[in-house]
Amino acid sequence: MSAALSRLSINQETVRQLSLPELVEGCAKAGIGQVGLWRAPVQAYGVERAGRLMKDAGLTVTSLCRGGFLTATDPAERARALDDNRAALDEAAGVHTDTLVLVSGGLPEGEKDLYGARERIADALAELAPYAAERGIRLAIEPLHPMFASDRCVVSTLSQALDLAERFPAEQVGVVVDAYHIWWDDQVPAQIARAGAGGRIHSFQLADWITPLPAGVLVGRGQLGDGCVDFRSMRRQVEAAGFDGPVEVEIFNEELWARDGAEVIAEVAARYLEHAC
Numbered sequence: 001m002s003a004a005l006s007r008l009s010i011n012q013e014t015v016r017q018l019s020l021p022e023l024v025e026g027c028a029k030a031g032i033g034q035v036g037l038w039r040a041p042v043q044a045y046g047v048e049r050a051g052r053l054m055k056d057a058g059l060t061v062t063s064l065c066r067g068g069f070l071t072a073t074d075p076a077e078r079a080r081a082l083d084d085n086r087a088a089l090d091e092a093a094g095v096h097t098d099t100l101v102l103v104s105g106g107l108p109e110g111e112k113d114l115y116g117a118r119e120r121i122a123d124a125l126a127e128l129a130p131y132a133a134e135r136g137i138r139l140a141i142e143p144l145h146p147m148f149a150s151d152r153c154v155v156s157t158l159s160q161a162l163d164l165a166e167r168f169p170a171e172q173v174g175v176v177v178d179a180y181h182i183w184w185d186d187q188v189p190a191q192i193a194r195a196g197a198g199g200r201i202h203s204f205q206l207a208d209w210i211t212p213l214p215a216g217v218l219v220g221r222g223q224l225g226d227g228c229v230d231f232r233s234m235r236r237q238v239e240a241a242g243f244d245g246p247v248e249v250e251i252f253n254e255e256l257w258a259r260d261g262a263e264v265i266a267e268v269a270a271r272y273l274e275h276a277c
Contacts, residue, residue, distance in 0.1 A: 002031055008272050009034035009062040010265055011205070011250035012041060018261035020045050024057045026262045030269050036063045036205075036248045037095055039088060047094035054095060061097035062246040063140070063203050064088065070124035071105035071117040071154060078124070081105075085128050093135040099202050100132065101140050101176055106151040117154045122164055129172040140202035141165055142176035145184075147217065158182055158191035165200050174202035177238055178250075180221055183209060183229045189237050196241020204238050206231055206276060207251045219252040224271035231276040247276060 010032055018026060020041060027035060042050045054061050067088040072078045092100045104121045111117065125139065132139050141161040144153035155161050161175040175195055182188050195201045208227030214220040224231060249268050256264050
């Protein structure tokens with residue numbers, strides 16, 4: 001592995017067309033030693049089997065995505081969500097990662113109280129954080145762009161994520177600094193510094209913001225360099241805040257998924273060196 005690529009992590013969704021063994025092979029050929037995994041393909045392959053595959057290949061699993069969706073008001077739905085997050089934590093331990101990414105959840109149908117929804121997230125974290133700590137897993141709250149606030153994530157800014165995380169020990173709950181979701185926020189430099197001072201940057205992710213947005217917003221992330229995000233500046237900010245961990249490229253893009261996966265991995269590596277180093 002080259003020193004320049006030593007911190008690069010390929011998120012599995014960037015090359016979702018690849019099976020887990022193909023992902024391992026593609027990373028080996030590209031000289032990349034880190035990956036971020038997703039629960040559904042890991043479950044399909046088998047959690048223990050996936051963990052052995054990564055370990056035997058010498059790959060570090062930088063995160064497992066995703067837990068969360070913790071805003072339900074119905075007691076039965078809340079109980080199911082908590083059970084699913086405990087299962088996600090067990091799976092994270094099974095693939096030998098120390099970080100579970102949380103997408104907090106949107107507003108329940110008929111609800112309009114953002115503040116109440118965020119408080120329910122805090123209540124859920126109070127139950128999940130000790131369980132995570134017992135397994136050596138950190139919970140990483142990911143703020144999503146405000147366009148997702150109604151249906152996917154009522155946590156829209158790094159400040160809101162930190163307001164939740166700071167109620168718990170830093171080794172239990174932190175945040176994801178995802179360039180795609182927070183690049184627009186003029187408070188980001190100050191909030192990155194705040195997160196770093198508290199030891200709460202648990203994941204750093206990259207994808208570009210391209211316009212016009214594709215029809216399917218969820219799969220509208222751009223390859224590094226194709227949009228307007230200043231990755232190099234944000235990387236300097238997180239490093240100045242004390243973060244020296246993996247830089248995970250997570251791109252949801254149907255055009256990338258339609259291409260040869262090994263080719264996409266090679267392109268991600270080249271774009272990472274060009275735009276984020």
